[in-house]
Amino acid sequence: MIPKAPLKLDFLRAKTHLLSNDEVRRRLTDARVRIVGYGKGGERKDLSPGNLVRVGPYGFAVKDVSRGGRKDVRLVLYYDRVPSLFGLKTWIPDVIQRAFRFRRSSQRVVS
Numbered sequence: 001m002i003p004k005a006p007l008k009l010d011f012l013r014a015k016t017h018l019l020s021n022d023e024v025r026r027r028l029t030d031a032r033v034r035i036v037g038y039g040k041g042g043e044r045k046d047l048s049p050g051n052l053v054r055v056g057p058y059g060f061a062v063k064d065v066s067r068g069g070r071k072d073v074r075l076v077l078y079y080d081r082v083p084s085l086f087g088l089k090t091w092i093p094d095v096i097q098r099a100f101r102f103r104r105s106s107q108r109v110v111s
Contacts, residue, residue: 031067033075047075057083 018025033047037054047053051062059081068074 031065031073033065033073052080053077 018028034044035047035053036042036044041054045051047062047065049062049064053060053062058079060077061080062075063078064074064076066074
């Protein structure tokens with residue numbers, strides 16, 4: 001029969017190590033999102049604020065990654081690149097585009 005005391009001792013050592021090591025604790029407990037892309041430009045990467053992400057023909061900039069609940073993550077994306085007919089999105093000012101979309105800002109919140 002295997003004694004149970006060494007397992008408890010290892011568990012307590014691991015817990016005290018997490019208390020003293022901020023970097024390891026942050027890597028294990030902070031909110032994060034991993035995206036897996038397929039196709040020609042497919043890749044796996046963790047999203048963090050400032051990263052650029054392509055979803056189909058659209059390009060997004062990641063503004064914020066935070067906890068949304070116990071197992072949920074709140075991901076705030078801004079449009080970075082939007083395909084348009086004859087490049088009209090680049091000619092029309094952002095204020096007018098937001099007015100036509102009936103939004104106060106150009107951000108998209110994905111929960």
